[in-house]
Every structure is written in C-alpha cells, then in structure tokens.
Amino acid sequence: xxxxxxxxxxxxxxxxxxxxxxxxxxxxxxxxxxxxxxxxxxxxxxxxxxxxxxxxxxxxxxxxxxxxxxxxxxxxxxxxxxxxxxxxxxxxxxxxxxxxxxxxxxxxxxxxxxxxxxxxxxxxxxxxxxxxxxxxxxxxxxxxxxxxxxxxxxxxxxxxxxxxxxxxxxxxxxxxxxxxxxxxxxxxxxxxxxxxxxxxxxxxx
Amino acid sequence: xxxxxxxxxxxxxxxxxxxxxxxxxxxxxxxxxxxxxxxxxxxxxxxxxxxxxxxxxxxxxxxxxxxxxxxxxxxxxxxxxxxxxxxx
Numbered sequence: 001x002x003x004x005x006x007x008x009x010x011x012x013x014x015x016x017x018x019x020x021x022x023x024x025x026x027x028x029x030x031x032x033x034x035x036x037x038x039x040x041x042x043x044x045x046x047x048x049x050x051x052x053x054x055x056x057x058x059x060x061x062x063x064x065x066x067x068x069x070x071x072x073x074x075x076x077x078x079x080x081x082x083x084x085x086x087x088x089x090x091x092x093x094x095x096x097x098x099x100x101x102x103x104x105x106x107x108x109x110x111x112x113x114x115x116x117x118x119x120x121x122x123x124x125x126x127x128x129x130x131x132x133x134x135x136x137x138x139x140x141x142x143x144x145x146x147x148x149x150x151x152x153x154x155x156x157x158x159x160x161x162x163x164x165x166x167x168x169x170x171x172x173x174x175x176x177x178x179x180x181x182x183x184x185x186x187x188x189x190x191x192x193x194x195x196x197x198x199x200x201x202x203x204x205x
Numbered sequence: 206x207x208x209x210x211x212x213x214x215x216x217x218x219x220x221x222x223x224x225x226x227x228x229x230x231x232x233x234x235x236x237x238x239x240x241x242x243x244x245x246x247x248x249x250x251x252x253x254x255x256x257x258x259x260x261x262x263x264x265x266x267x268x269x270x271x272x273x274x275x276x277x278x279x280x281x282x283x284x285x286x287x288x289x290x291x292x293x
Contacts, residue, residue: 052208087212091286099291
C-alpha cells in the first residue's frame with residue numbers, strides 16, 4: 001500500500017513538472033540555418049501539434065507547417081515548428097506565424113558569418129514521436145553567450161506556488177475544523193455500535 | 206471564431222466559480238470580524254442587528270465590487286499577451 005501511495009505522489013509531481021516544462025517559455029540561443037514548410041498529418045502525436053482554428057478549415061487533418069532549422073550555441077542542431085496557438089492552449093495567443101517565419105528567414109546565416117538569435121519557444125523536441133517545440137518569438141543578439149534571465153517564469157512560478165500554498169493552507173484549516181471532527185464522530189458512533197447518529201446533527205457552530 | 210467563443214465560455218465558467226468562492230469567503234470573513242467586534246465591545250445594540258447592519262454596509266462597499274476584477278484581470282491579461290506576442 002505504501003508503494004502505491006508513493007507511486008501516486010511521484011506520478012502527480014512528474015505530471016505537474018512535465019506540464020510546466022512543456023508549457024512555460026524557454027529561451028535558446030541559436031543560429032538559424034534554414035526555414036521551410038512541410039506537410040504534416042498529425043496522428044498519435046496530435047497532442048503535441050497545435051490545432052488552433054485561426055480562420056482555416058479545421059476539418060482537414062493534414063496541413064502545411066512552417067519549420068525553422070537552427071544550430072544552437074552548444075553546437076547541436078535543433079528544429080522548431082512555427083504554428084499558431086490561436087485562442088487555444090498554451091495561452092500564448094500567437095497568430096503571427098507567417099510574420100515570424102518571414103523574420104526567421106531574414107535572420108538566416110552561415111557558420112562563416114553567424115547571426116545569433118534568441119529563440120523563445122515552448123514544447124519539446126522528440127525524434128521518436130516527431131515532435132517539435134513551437135517558436136513564440138525571435139530576436140537577434142550580438143553573440144552566442146548572452147545572459148538570459150527568465151523573468152516571466154520566475155514571476156509565474158512564484159505566483160503559482162503562492163496561490164497553491166494559500167489554497168492548501170485554507171483547505172487544511174477547513175478540514176481540521178469541519179471534516180475531521182465529523183469523521184471522528186462517525187468513528188465513535190461506529191465504535192459504540194449504538195448508531196448515535198444524532199451526534200452528527202448536534203454539531204453546530 | 207469558434208475557438209475564441211470556446212475560450213470565452215470556458216473562461217467565464219471557471220471565473221464564475223472563482224468569483225462565487227471569493228465572494229462567499231470574503232463575506233464570511235467580514236461576518237466573523239463583525240461578530241468578534243461585537244463580542245469584544247458587547248455592543249452597540251443586539252448582536253444580530255450589529256452584524257446585519259455591518260454586512261449591509263459591506264454589500265454596498267467598493268471592496269465587494271473589487272471582486273469583479275476576477276473577470277476583468279484575465280481579459281486584460283489576454284489582451285496584453287496577444288499584443289506582446291503578435292505586435293511587439
């Protein structure tokens with residue numbers, strides 16, 4: 001039973017951490033090597049593709065998706081998708097996909113004459129599932145070692161912890177004051193086996 | 206536009222739950238404070254009357270209307286994020 005309990009607790013926190021890691025914005029410093037467009041038919045991996053209805057027909061399953069190829073400042077390659085999130089989840093309210101693609105194409109550079117950019121994105125890259133992170137914005141920077149402070153994430157996570165803590169404390173106080181005594185009463189009644197149910201109703205105020 | 210409608214409807218439903226919870230909670234906090242105030246001073250008038258008057262005053266107060274910010278704040282946030290993501 002103890003293992004089950006720990007399994008549930010660990011699964012819960014892994015889910016929360018995974019959800020936040022996928023949804024919150026992250027920054028990569030990279031050099032854009034190419035931009036292209038490819039037809040995508042989301043299948044099992046549909047969860048990891050946006051399905052925002054931003055004016056297009058949403059009944060078709062296949063569509064063309066913009067991609068941005070880069071080389072990161074740690075010398076690995078990374079491919080991003082560039083999709084509208086629209087009014088859906090995650091709430092970036094991104095509608096400027098085509099403009100962003102134009103900016104990305106403009107910032108292309110070669111290894112010989114590199115133009116470094118900071119790419120703000122959310123999501124994961126997974127080769128087995130054909131999943132790509134989604135670019136939110138691109139801005140040019142001077143060099144590959146810029147220091148990025150994730151203010152938004154700091155603020156959001158602090159707020160999240162504060163709100164969860166506030167709700168949790170109030171819930172515990174409520175439980176201790178209202179639910180625990182009633183449960184104890186129920187236990188007492190069962191112990192006495194007399195069914196003194198009236199005790200439940202007598203507790204007022 | 207259907208997606209926007211869905212967002213607004215779901216948002217409205219969720220925010221209404223939050224609004225109701227905060228309203229009830231805030232009123233209860235105020236009631237408790239009034240009751241404690243009366244208990245300490247043992248007056249004026251009867252306890253029920255004192256609390257009822259205090260709550261009527263609270264119902265008209267700005268503090269209670271501020272809870273409407275539960276609806277307004279997320280709308281402003283959506284507008285701000287939309288602006289920053291697409292037009293900034």
